[in-house]
Amino acid sequence: MVESEADMAVDSNSASTSRIRRRRMEVFAFLFLTAVLMPALAVATVGTWGLTVWIYQIINGPPGPPAQR
Secondary structure, eight states, rough: EEEEEHHHHHHHHHHHHHHHHHHHHHHHHHIIIIIHHHHHHHHHHHHHHHHHHEEEEHHOSSSOOEEEE
C-alpha cells in the first residue's frame, strides 16, 4: 500500500498537532500541581496537625511543668 504525499502530510501535521497538545497538557499539569495542589496539601497538612495538637491539649491540658501540689 502506497500512501500519497497528501496523506503523509496529513499524518505529519497530525503528529505535530498531537505533540503540541501533549506539551500543552504537560505544562498545564505542572502548573496545576505547583500552583494549586501542593499549596492546598500544605495548608491541609498544617491544619490537620494544628487540629490534632488542639484536641490533644483539650484532653491532656497545655504543655508545661506539672502542677504543684
